[in-house]
Amino acid sequence: MNEDAVIRTEHLGRRFGEVVALRDITLSVSRAAIFGLLGPNGSGKSTLIRMLCGVLAPSNGTAWVLGNDIRTSPEAIKTRIGYMSQKFSLYNDLSVIENIRFYALAYGLAPSRRREREQAVIDLVGIGDYVKRLASHLSGGWKQRLALACAMIHEPEILFLDEPTAGIDPVARRDLWDLLFQLAHQGVTMFVSTHYMDEAERCTKVGYVLSGDLIALGEPHELKSLPQVTPPGTRRYAVSCDDAPSALARARNIPEVRDATLFGTELHIQLADAMSPQTLVQRLKSHGLSPSPRAGASAPAVGEAATRESHAEFREVQPSLEDVFVTLSRARSRSNAA
Amino acid sequence: MRGFWAIFLKEFAHIRRDPTTIFFTFLVPVIQLTIFGFAIDVTIDHIPTVVMDLDGRQESRRLIDAMQNTRTFDVIERVTDDESYHRAITSGRARVGVLIPAKYSDRLLLREQAPVQIVIDGSDSQAATAAMNTMGLLATELSKARAKSFGESLQLAVARNEQGHFAMPIDVRPRLLFNPNLESAHFFVPGLIAIILQLVLLFLTTFSIVREREMGTLEQLFVTPVGRGGLMLGKLIPYALMAFGELLIVLLAMTEVFHVPIHGSLTLLLGLSWLFIVTVLGLGLLLSTLARTQLEAIQFSFLVMLPSVFLSGFMFPRAQMPIVIRSLGNLLPVTYFVEIVRGVILRDADILDLTPSILGLSACCAVILTLSLLRFRKQIA
Structure with a gap:
């Protein structure tokens, strides 16, 4: 080669x-x-x-x-x-x-x-x-x-x-x-x-x-398939919700969430297999998410976790190159700090 | 030398596209030449003068007429009281005051010494000196005329000339070489040629290199196979040719418009001009390695131009400068070139007469070229 x-x-x-x-x-x-x-x-x-x-x-x-x-x-x-x-x-x-x-x-x-x-x-x-x-x-x-x-x-x-x-x-x-x-x-x-x-x-x-x-x-x-980016026992999900910024703050408090990043109205979450994505969505909701005034006006969501108060759906995703670089950069700054 | 023609031709394309370069190179020098040639006239005349004539008779009028006739003085005011007399001076309306006392004519008739008080505003030292010298000369001439008529009436004389007339015992016969009419254009214009040549050449070369650095094209050139020599000569030679063309135009304007003839050898003058051109190209190259932006290039150029104007002997005679200042002038190539240009144009100096200046200029050239080449190489490596 x-x-x-x-x-x-x-x-x-x-x-x-x-x-x-x-x-x-x-x-x-x-x-x-x-x-x-x-x-x-x-x-x-x-x-x-x-x-x-x-x-x-x-x-x-x-x-x-x-x-x-x-x-x-x-x-x-x-x-x-x-x-x-x-x-x-x-x-x-x-x-x-x-x-x-x-x-x-x-x-x-x-x-x-x-x-x-x-x-x-x-x-x-x-x-x-x-x-x-x-x-x-x-x-x-x-x-x-x-x-x-x-x-x-x-x-x-x-x-x-x-x-x-x-x-x-x-x-x-x-x-x-x-x-x-x-x-x-x-x-x-x-x-x-x-x-x-x-x-x-x-x-x-x-x-x-x-x-x-x-x-x-x-x-x-x-x-994208580097183990450091998506370590064994974790998966990446894209979760869309209508108040993504506050959902991001909540997601970061969940121990099974290894990484959470905001992509427009979606959260990219790296989740340990110990927690199912459905549970994650429930947890994101259960933290007292108040319905946003525009929530009722938006199109009905199709995911399992859709409610009248908050819309959230998820799908499993491959990491993007951005995910790769963000993960590697963070890992590096952590190891530099240590 | 790789890439010389590419750069060389490109520089001419830049020049063609940029009317200000052409304007700057060919028109501005002629304008400067006109300003210095016509406007700067160091002969001093028509000094505004106030007269307080307390005598008012034939002898005092004769004195005032004689003053006017020198053309050094212009009587702008005649006053009769002290207050107005002093006002005229302190207000700046008059630079010279002449006070003729009341008994002036009487004293002269009685063959007594008659004092005349002259007040001169010394703030403009050159005008003051001129006024003082002229008044002294005038008094001597008038006194001489009186002595002569007195001597002739007694058939006595201190000295006689060949015709047997009354004359001064010592006869000084000055002969002015090279510039018989004492025209200041003859002194200034040749020096100006040197100054303008340096100004144009320095700005053109420094800017052409710094502009490429600022635009990023210089870095692009380093990625091409264009060699250092090709790059340097390709950039410098077009401006050297332009500057030489400018030199010819200015020389033509000097001989045809200002009627300053070239007494010496034109070949010698042009040959030594090339030595100076190469030196200034080196200086421009050196400045271009120091300046990162075009603004800095302007500042650096002024740093060279100002001492060139004031210390080179172009404006003020170097002989009168303190030794420290004069040594600073010795570091400037233009000092030697001003001397060379004046020597060849005004005094028909040949290579032997100019040897000290040629050696000085050559030394400057060697030092500047070495420094600039070292820096230029280091920078693009």
């Missing part, structure tokens, strides 16, 4: 003076995979990407990108990867085509290949109607497409995207992911950092970084 890896890191770490930005990162990404790097702001995602791109030297360990050691041959990496930063670093006072031409020249493409590639990336992101427009006059979504076009001009084998969808409208976000899937299908490896959980669900492999540590790594379905 590792022979196929286009990115491989071993105990990779980086310090900025006293501050440890990344610690002991060991991971591998295989060709044509979509690797999602998750984590809160300031957790070290950008630092990792910048090291893999060969613009930041590691303090510890090393990594190989397309077989090149990032410490010794960063220049060999640069011609074979593409990089799109958070800010879509474009020249705002240049037109779309001028931006694309600049990168074609900067990557040293031969004159004959340049024209062909320029057209190819314009077609790829579909920006043909705007080639003469100044980059500053493009909307966020189109800027992002232009940045992608520039990053793809030299047909890179790996594309690093640092929070490519931050601040972009949902349609543009969906469109970008369609493009990324299309590229992955053509054999381009994607290394995407994000903090959108729905984006993480689309990745073939995800890693979760928390204050410099890689605390989870694997395919989404693997992570």
